[in-house]
Amino acid sequence: MTGLRQAAIIAANQLLRFVLDWHGVLILFLLPLAFNLVLGVSLRQAFSPEYRPERPYRVGVVIPAGQEAAPAVEQVLAAGEADGWVHIERYASGEAALTAVRQRRVEAALVLPARFPREPLRVIAEPGTVPASVVETLAREAAVAGSGAAGGAAPGQPVPMDIAIRPAPPPVGEQGPVGAGGSPPPVDAMAYYAAGMAVMMIYLATREGTKAYVTDRGTGVYLRVRAGGVSHAAYLLGTFLGSMAVGLIFMGVMALVTRGLFGVHWGHLGGWMLLTLGATLAATGVNALLLGFARSPEVQEGVSIALAQLLAFLGGSMMPLFIFPEILARISRFIPNRWMLDGYLQLMAGAGPAAVRDESLRLAAVGVGLVALGWAADRLLARAAGEG
């Protein structure tokens, strides 16, 4: 109990110092807001209805004859084809479409089950790729249109993507925020970069705790605190709690400020909180891991900035995910920023907490794992230095 109380005191102290360091606070908030503004304005074309890929993505489609929802789904797909986003190729069965995807004759496939809407639409694509994103969007529209035609299911629900996806029916009554016209507000460039910049800077916000820890070790504060009966475990726990507290406050302020300045709707509050908790934990974990490599504040600062930028680039914070080159799109599937960004974009598009549950859990799991690794590395280094 004493250790937990001491950890809480250390975390509260880090939070207080973060707030009092207004130079740092300004940089932490102004930088992403400036990027948000610049990128949001300069790349708004990419988010406009006029934007098209260089060539349409080839999509295999399986639509059983006589299915009640078929005309509505066909209509959505035809609109996508006419729009220049996709080129439709017909297949007789789901297996044939799957084979076509595997043989790369098409980039993705969409299967309308005979028992739709009791069985959900299936998207067959390599997860994380651009065609998968595009087909997911079409599938969402088709699901809404199709289920309306078939007389069932709530609109606006996410369609999970994977090989042979079987998404659960949407929970009854779960609805994200809707726009004035009853549909979710559009995810425009401003909204995209509000999320993108926030997930880029969350690494620097959660660095506050670990930076304070490394600084304390260099200034004698660590010696003083440890000599006062605070265990290494309590010190590290306080450090990580401090990191998380700063990260959560940062994300909260960013959401409020971008809402106020740029009119960004972050979506369902519960979903946002769930995802933000996972994202903060993951970012804290990355910084915790750095403790094993960067033992001075200067090195830590340099490495963490470089890493935050790299993860931001690979995760889609700088270049929109839907215009990612194929190789980057594949890499991004393994980057926490991508999971964060996907989650926030889903929420912005109107999804509820269930839609970001997987991302949140994945982020939290990675965060816990990395914190454990960072903890072990720090303990190992401390023991190697002869600490008791």
Next chain:
Amino acid sequence: MTARLHPNDVAGPDETARRRGGPESEGPPLRPGPDHQPVLVVRNLDKRFGEKVAVHGVSFTVKPGETFGLLGPNGAGKSTTLAVIAGLLRPDGGEVEVGGFSLATRRRDAQRLMGVVPQDLALYPELTAAQNMAHFAALRGLRGPEGRRQIAEALRLVGLAEHAGQRVERFSGGMKRRLNIAIGLLGWPRLLLLDEPTVGIDPQSRRHILEAIRKLAASGIAVLYTSHYMEEVEFLCRRVAIMDHGRIIAQGPLDEVRALAGDAALLRLPWDQVHGDVDPETVARRLGVPVEVTGGEARFLLPQGPEQAAPVVGELVRLGIPLRGMRLETPDLETVFLALTGRALRD
């Protein structure tokens, strides 16, 4: 200066400790031993970093109300010894007891009796002095009115009461050092570990700090004071230990340790760029006495006493070295160190 200091001058530590039901009160005592027993016992302490022996066979004790000086050049092992006593570093051999509690088996209890003033400024510059104090007080479990009272008393003792609300980043070097000490006093420890607490400060702050330490010792706190400023140690301490290369090479009452230099005297003279073409080693060989040139000053140890000064001065004149500002001094701890190691203390 000593005559002006009296235990009753000190308003705080023991009184406060008694008031809060601390060490002097009844109830489960934290310290098992009576007051005349040493607060700190260090026996055959060893500490290695890989192959490097940082501390070897170090033993000493510090009693209540005593300021014990640990003297030695940089790298002698003083700070490592302190870090082991503070419980931060794990010793490779030997044992440490604080207030009767073994550091190996009752570390938390031992640490509760200690206050530590690290050599580096263990402060948060962006916080005020009071916020710094409050944070470290909270970590020691000091809260509420008692915490505030201790913070106020500690700040008053080091002369910072009027600056409690000021940000530390605006403090002078001396004020930071004083705050560094004030934080170490939280909880009114029975043992205060001071690691070079006056490094890099102005004479006024130094005097303030030294007087505060004398007051603390007079109030019954045991003080372990490390420094390479021998004049500070001579001012504060009745007993000293001199460390070199991780070992204690001399230990005992100040006068006895001073006597280790025998009849030796120290000849000091400025050694500046003008003498740059004269190799000090050559001078030492020709003179037949140990010499150290550091900080723009040459120090010649005269093992046979002041009588040896005449031939040495004659040789220096023959070498063409000007003797402006030359001083001949009686043995002090620096002379002892030079006599025992052949090197200057401030290396």
